[in-house]
Amino acid sequence: xxxxxxxxxxxxxxxxxxxxxxxxxxxxxxxxxxxxxxxxxxxxxxxxxxxxxxxxxxxxxxxxxxxxxxxxxxxxxxxxxxxxxxxxxxxxxxxxxxxxxxxxxxxxxxxxxxxxxxxxxxxxxxxxxxxxxxxxxxxxxxxxxxxxxxxxxxxxxxxxxxxxxxxxxxxxxxxxxxxxxxxxxxxxxxxxxxxxxxxxxxxxxxxxxxxxxxxxxxxxxxxxxxxxxxxxxxxxxxxxxxxxxxxxxxxxxxxxxxxxxxxxxxxxxxxxxxxxxxxxxxxxxxxxxxxxxxxxxxxxxxxxxxxxxxxxxxxxxxxxxxxxxxxxxxxxxxxxxxxxxxxxxxxxxxxxxxxxxxxxxxxxxxxxxxxxxxxxxxxxxxxxxxxxxxxxxxx
Ligand SMILES: NC(=O)c1ccc[n+]([C@@H]2O[C@H](COP(=O)([O-])OP(=O)(O)OC[C@H]3O[C@@H](n4cnc5c(N)ncnc54)[C@H](O)[C@@H]3O)[C@@H](O)[C@H]2O)c1
Numbered sequence: 001x002x003x004x005x006x007x008x009x010x011x012x013x014x015x016x017x018x019x020x021x022x023x024x025x026x027x028x029x030x031x032x033x034x035x036x037x038x039x040x041x042x043x044x045x046x047x048x049x050x051x052x053x054x055x056x057x058x059x060x061x062x063x064x065x066x067x068x069x070x071x072x073x074x075x076x077x078x079x080x081x082x083x084x085x086x087x088x089x090x091x092x093x094x095x096x097x098x099x100x101x102x103x104x105x106x107x108x109x110x111x112x113x114x115x116x117x118x119x120x121x122x123x124x125x126x127x128x129x130x131x132x133x134x135x136x137x138x139x140x141x142x143x144x145x146x147x148x149x150x151x152x153x154x155x156x157x158x159x160x161x162x163x164x165x166x167x168x169x170x171x172x173x174x175x176x177x178x179x180x181x182x183x184x185x186x187x188x189x190x191x192x193x194x195x196x197x198x199x200x201x202x203x204x205x206x207x208x209x210x211x212x213x214x215x216x217x218x219x220x221x222x223x224x225x226x227x228x229x230x231x232x233x234x235x236x237x238x239x240x241x242x243x244x245x246x247x248x249x250x251x252x253x254x255x256x257x258x259x260x261x262x263x264x265x266x267x268x269x270x271x272x273x274x275x276x277x278x279x280x281x282x283x284x285x286x287x288x289x290x291x292x293x294x295x296x297x298x299x300x301x302x303x304x305x306x307x308x309x310x311x312x313x314x315x316x317x318x319x320x321x322x323x324x325x326x327x328x329x330x331x332x333x334x335x336x337x338x339x340x341x342x343x344x345x346x347x348x349x350x351x352x353x354x355x356x357x358x359x360x361x362x363x364x365x366x367x368x369x370x371x372x373x374x375x376x377x378x379x380x381x382x383x384x385x386x387x388x389x390x391x392x393x394x395x
Contacts, residue, residue, distance in 0.1 A: 008031055008032075008089075008090040008091070009031065009032045009033070009034060009088045009089045009090065010023075010026040010031045010032070010033050010034070010089060010090070010091055010092075010093065011033075011034045011036065011085075011086045011089040011091070011092035011093070011114075012026070012033060012034070012035050012036070012092070012093050012095060013036045013037070013092060013093070013094045013095065013096055013106060013110075014036075014037060014094060014095035014096035014097075014123075015035050015036070015037040015042055015043045015045065015046025015047070015049075016037075016042075016046065016095065016096075017049075017149060017150070018095040018123055018147060018149060018151060019035065019037070019046060019093075019095035019096075019123075020035070020046035020047070020049040020050050021049075021050075021053070021147065021149070021150050021151030021152050022093055022095060022123065022147055022151050023035045023046065023050060023075055024050045024053055024054070024071070024075075024151070024152050025147075025151050025152055025180055025182075026093075026180065027050075027071045027072070027074040027075050028071050028152075028180075029179065029180040029181070030074075031074065032074050032076070033074055033075045033076065034076050034078045034085050034086060034089065035047065035075055035076065035077060035078060036078040036086070040077070043077045043078065044077065047072075047075060047077060050071075050072060050075060051072060053150075053152055054068040054071060054072060055068065084113070086110070086113050086114050086118075087113060087114060087115055088115075089114060089115070089118055090117070090118060090119065091118060091119040091120075091121060091173070091176065092110055092114060092118060092119070092120055092121065093121045093122075093123060093145055094106060094107070094110075094120070094121065094122045094123060095123040098124060098125065098126060098127065098248075100127050100131060100132070103122060103124065103127065103132045104131075104132055104134075104135040105135075107120055107122075107132060107133070107135060107136050107142065108135050108136060111136055111137055111138065117141075118141070119141055119143065119169055119172060119173060120133075120136070120141055120142045120143075121142070121143050121144065121145040121173060122142070122143075122144050122145070123144075123145060123146060123147055124144060124146070125146065125196060125249065125252070126191070126192070126196070126248070126249065126252030126253075126256070128162070128189055128256075129142065129143065129144035129160050129161070129162035129165070129189045130162035130163040130164065130189050132162070133162045133163075133164055133165070134164075139162065139164040139165070140164050140165060140166040140169060141165075141166070141169050142162055142164075142165060142169075143159065143160065143161055143162065143165045143169050143170055143173045144158070144159065144160025144161070144162065144187075144189065144193070145157060145158075145159060145160070145173055145177060146158040146159075146160055146187070146193055148195070148341050148342075154340075154341065155181075155182055155183045155340045156182070156183050156184075156185065156195070156336075156337060156340035156341035157177045157182045157183070157184050157185075158184075158185055158186075158187040158193045158194055158195065158337065158341075159173055159174045159177065159184050159185070159186050159187065160186075160187050160188070160189050160193055161186070161189065162189050163189065170186070174186070183336065183340045185329055185333035185334075185336055185337045186329065186330070186333060187328060187329050187333070187337070188326075188327055188328045188329065190256070190326065190328050191252060191253045191255075191256025191257050192249065192252065192253040192256070193328070194323060194328055194329045194333065194334055194337040194338075194341075195337050195338065195341040195342055196249050196252075196253065197253055197319070197323055197328065198316065198319045198320050198323050198334065198337075198338060198348065199316075199338070199342055200249075200250060200253060200262075200263055200319065201312060201315035201316050201318075201319050202234050202237075202312060202316060202342075203234050203237075203238055203246060203250070203269075204250065204263070204264075204266060204315075205311060205312045205315045206220050206224070206233075206234035206235065206308075206312055207234075207266040207268050207269060208266070209308055209311065209312070210235075210268070211266070211267075211268060214304070214307075214308070215299065215304060215308060216296060216298075216299075217233075217235035217286045217287065217296070218235075218295075218296040218297060218298040219298040219299045219300075219301075219304065219305070219308070220233060220234060220235060220308055221233020221234065221235050221236050221298070222298035222300060222305065223298075223304070223305035223306075223308040223309050224308070224309060224312065226300075226305065227302070227305045227306055227308075227309045228309040228312070228313065228345070229345035229346075230343075230344065230345060231343050231345075232343075234312075235285075235286040235287065236286075236287065238269070238279065238285065238286060239279035239280050239285035239286050239287055239289075240279060240280055241279070242278050242279050242280075242281055243269055243272045243273050243277065243278050243279050243285050243286075244273050244278050246269065247265055247269045247270065247273050250263060250265045250266075250269070251265050260375075261375035261376055262375060262376050262378070264376075272285060272286070310363060311363065311367065313351065313355070314360045314363040314364055314367075315364070316348050317348050317349070317351060317352035317355070317357075317360050317383070318360060318364055318379060318380050318383055319348075319380075320334050320335075320338070320348035320349055320352070321349065321352065321357075321380040321382050321383040321386075321393075322380035322382065322383070324349070324382060324393075325380055325381060325382035331349050331393050331394065331395055332395040334347070334348070334349060335347025335348065335349050335350055335395060347395075349393035349395075350393070350395070352383075352393065353392040353393055357383055357386050357387040357391075357392070358387040360383060360387070361379045361383055361384055361387045364377050364378070364379045365377070365379060
């Protein structure tokens with residue numbers, strides 16, 4: 001049975017950046033929401049974040065004050081771990097710290113509190129949904145619902161069924177999140193799901209190009225924006241996300257793939273993190289954000305720029321093809337995920353079709369020969385087969 005907003009209560013555990021955003025989205029869609037954290041203070045700070053975000057929408061005239069108040073009233077604060085409030089929830093979405101034991105413990109506790117039909121969802125970015133569910137008596141009701149930051153703004157949500165998730169639970173979760181006006185894709189329970197895995201070369205290859213002395217961050221960012229059409233360049237995006245967060249995402253995919261050398265975390269990013277140069281939030285990262293700091297100017301050479309874009313794009317298309325080969329998502333979902341989740345100007349598989357799959361394969365084989373690196377620059381077998389048969393990706 002589909003979940004209806006007016007009749008259902010949504011529980012959100014963890015009132016941090018993600019939990020407060022998810023609570024806001026659910027309340028905006030018409031649900032009563034129970035927002036829980038470890039202390040009154042933490043819950044209050046989540047509610048304050050929702051207030052601030054709604055006030056921003058009121059200021060931009062996207063919403064009336066009355067509507068903002070009505071949304072806020074739907075969010076109940078709940079700091080009592082003993083409380084029975086969660087019993088009325090049709091779904092509880094967990095957004096606590098990214099630690100496997102904390103999550104497994106919470107899910108076991110939730111099973112004793114919620115109703116028999118309640119869906120238990122995790123917003124984890126890098127842990128396995130199947131492993132989180134494995135401690136539960138009824139793992140078939142556990143599913144991944146992966147929002148992007150900030151949840152109130154970014155439209156994409158990855159629905160991640162674990163090994164034991166029942167198809168009905170995955171389907172209900174998808175219908176619910178669709179009803180919140182989000183764009184959902186189905187992602188397999190593999191490291192990085194769809195977006196965080198396929199996006200790795202956007203950062204990793206850009207850093208490599210810089211480490212090889214081909215171009216500085218400002219030039220690479222300029223090329224990716226002006227020639228590639230991306231909204232942000234890789235270095236400014238890493239500084240915006242936080243180099244610590246970005247490194248954690250890379251490390252999770254690297255460890256989760258049994259240290260596939262293609263995802264090896266870069267020395268540059270590790271050094272920035274050890275130096276506390278985390279990006280905008282610390283005032284320095286790849287760039288210096290302190291007041292009056294000189295902004296490095298790009299070398300606007302179209303030939304170098306095109307080479308940079310071709311190289312990063314070839315690696316991205318190859319990664320997208322390999323994700324399809326490994327069943328991480330359908331070709332249509334892979335393309336949708338990258339445009340809606342990280343704002344890429346085009347779906348990577350369609351882009352690959354446009355450039356020509358043979359050209360992409362040739363580019364990677366050339367990089368392999370130039371670098372003598374068979375692990376990093378290896379053409380996905382799917383891309384290689386399709387290129388040799390003259391085929392294209394179909395959505
Ligand atoms: N920040 C992102 O960009 C992002 C994006 C997608 C998914 N995620 C995932 O969302 C989850 C939360 O991330 P975040 O950035 O909101 O973290 P955060 O640190 O901002 O918030 C986590 C909150 O959980 C609370 N908490 C910790 N243990 C708890 C428990 N046992 N019970 C109740 N509350 C508890 C903390 O007090 C804190 O308020 C993580 O799993 C993360 O991987 C994060």
